[in-house]
Amino acid sequence: MAEVGEPGLPDAADRRSGRVVVLGATGFVGRHTGAALERAGYEIHAVARHPRKTPASWRFHPLDLVDAGPRALAGLVDAERPVAVVNAAGEVWSRTVERMHRDNRLLVDRLLSALAVADHRPRLVQLGSVHEYAPQPRGVWLTESSPEEPATEYGRTKLHGTRAVLRAAETCDVDAVVLRLSNVIGAGTPRGSLLGQVAAQLLDQPVRGRTAEVRVSPLRSSRDFVHTQDVASAVVASLGVPEARGRVVNVASGSWQPVRDMVDLLISISGRPARLVELPGAGARALPDADWMAVDVSAARAVLGWEPRRTPRDMVEDLWRAAAGHLGGPAAGG
Numbered sequence: 203m204a205e206v207g208e209p210g211l212p213d214a215a216d217r218r219s220g221r222v223v224v225l226g227a228t229g230f231v232g233r234h235t236g237a238a239l240e241r242a243g244y245e246i247h248a249v250a251r252h253p254r255k256t257p258a259s260w261r262f263h264p265l266d267l268v269d270a271g272p273r274a275l276a277g278l279v280d281a282e283r284p285v286a287v288v289n290a291a292g293e294v295w296s297r298t299v300e301r302m303h304r305d306n307r308l309l310v311d312r313l314l315s316a317l318a319v320a321d322h323r324p325r326l327v328q329l330g331s332v333h334e335y336a337p338q339p340r341g342v343w344l345t346e347s348s349p350e351e352p353a354t355e356y357g358r359t360k361l362h363g364t365r366a367v368l369r370a371a372e373t374c375d376v377d378a379v380v381l382r383l384s385n386v387i388g389a390g391t392p393r394g395s396l397l398g399q400v401a402a403q404l405l406d407q408p409v410r411g412r413t414a415e416v417r418v419s420p421l422r423s424s425r426d427f428v429h430t431q432d433v434a435s436a437v438v439a440s441l442g443v444p445e446a447r448g449r450v451v452n453v454a455s456g457s458w459q460p461v462r463d464m465v466d467l468l469i470s471i472s473g474r475p476a477r478l479v480e481l482p483g484a485g486a487r488a489l490p491d492a493d494w495m496a497v498d499v500s501a502a503r504a505v506l507g508w509e510p511r512r513t514p515r516d517m518v519e520d521l522w523r524a525a526a527g528h529l530g531g532p533a534a535g536g
Contacts, residue, residue, distance in 0.1 A: 219243035221284040222441070223324070225267065225313070226291030228254040230390050231329060231383070231433060235290050236260065238434030247282055249275075250291075267291075268308050272315035279320040286325040286441050289313060292360070294331075294392070299355050306359035314370050325447075326378040327440050329433075330364045332426070332452060332497055333357035334382060340494040346382075346450050346501050364450065371448035379446040381436055384454035384497050387464075387517040388430030389524030397518070400465055401525040404472050414476040416469070421462040421480060426454045426497045429512035429520070439506040446505055454497035455510045468518050472526075 222239050226232040227248030236246045237257075246260040249267075256262055267275055279287065293305040310328070317326060335344050336351035352358045364380050371378040391398040400416055407414035436453040440446055469476045502508045 219285070221245040221247055221282055223247045223249055223263075223278065223282065223284045223287045225249045225287065225289045225309075227260070227262075228252070228256060229290060230392055231386055231430060232288075232290035233390065234388065234430040234434045235288055235437050238431065238438050239288075242438045244285075247278075247284060249278070267312050267316070268304055272312050272319060275313065275316035276320040279316065279324060280322050283322045284324045286327060287313075287317070288327045288329070288437055290329050292329070292363075294356065294394070302355055302359045306356070307362045310363035310366050314366055314376065318370070318375050323377060325441060326367065326376050327437055328363060328367045328378060328380045329437075330380045330382040330450070331357065331360045332382050332384045332454065332495070334361040334364055338495070343496045343498045344452065345498045346452060368448065368450070377447050379440050379443075379448070380450045381433075381440060381453045382450055383433055384426040384428045384452075384495070386430055386433055387427050387521055389520045390430075391521045391525075396461065397464060397468055397521060398525075400468055401472070401521060404469065404474050404476060405525060407474075412475070414474055415479055416465075416476050417479045417481065418465065419480065419482060421460075421465060421478075423493045423495075424458045424460045425464075425495050426456070426458050427464065427514060427517055428453060428455045428510060429517045431520075432510045432512050435511075436502060436506060436508045439508040443506055449501075449505065451502050451505055452497050452499055453502055453508075454499050455512075455514075456497065456499040458494065458496035459514050464514060464518065467514065468522060471515075471518055471522050 219242060222244045224232055224236045224246060227236050228250040236248060240246050248256050248260045248262045249265050251266045253264055263278060265274055291305060291309055293302045332344055333354060334350055334352050334357050336349040337353050338344060350361055352361055367378045367380055370376045387397060393399055393402045403416045404414055433453055
């Protein structure tokens with residue numbers, strides 16, 4: 203999937219912390235996660251179906267886990283003996299149910315089978331989604347004990363993965379923790395997402411002084427948005443906490459933002475004159491589930507010693523800076 207920008211390369215780090223295998227390392231969240239792990243001193247072994255540019259300090263392993271079968275990954279784990287495997291692979295914005303089932307359900311089943319037959323036992327960090335929960339009424343915050351009744355196929359396929367990981371942890375087949383992420387924003391936000399598509403429309407109409415027409419579905423919802431760098435720091439934190447084993451931990455900003463405010467903020471930061479056109483099914487896709495979402499992150503503070511640090515402005519500024527820079531445009535203005 204095309205993105206609207208790329209994250210910066212990480213600074214050099216020592217290798218005293220051990221190795222980490224990152225599945226989906228060339229994807230949006232995977233690239234940020236690998237960068238944060240490297241800054242924390244880990245050696246990164248990037249695994250993905252298709253080669254893409256990665257930092258020279260990373261070791262890249264081309265592997266389609268679903269097609270190759272469990273023993274291919276088990277062999278890699280036994281050969282490299284990583285301290286952790288982070289599953290950042292999966293489908294978020296695909297309109298194809300088959301793709302979501304393949305990458306959110308079947309891939310996790312293959313991963314668990316691989317770790318079960320491997321001699322080496324690393325910690326597994328499974329990246330889930332808060333869309334695995336049932337939509338809650340306005341004012342009711344999502345917690346780790348909220349009902350798990352997802353309203354979308356994406357949420358249902360991610361919930362399958364989470365439950366499979368938790369069952370394996372309960373039977374001691376894996377040492378695993380599930381981090382349920384809210385709506386992730388930052389450099390490299392995919393074009394299929396709402397803010398990614400708004401940024402793409404602003405960049406696709408670059409004529410100076412001309413008002414861009416940004417077509418979106420009606421902006422009626424409020425969401426919890428979290429910065430990719432905060433997500434990555436939560437992954438780093440989860441590797442060193444034995445008490446996290448077998449648990450689900452929400453990773454979010456702990457606040458909610460009207461989606462319209464986020465879109466307006468992006469347009470303002472871009473410096474480009476734009477007119478919003480809200481039509482059902484127009485332009486960017488609406489976010490799924492109910493009209494309001496906020497996520498409690500007290501468990502992440504207590505269990506991981508983690509808390510979100512970036513603001514909505516930080517998220518949107520990083521998104522726009524990377525998007526404009528990726529296409530050779532100015533970071534602000536027309």
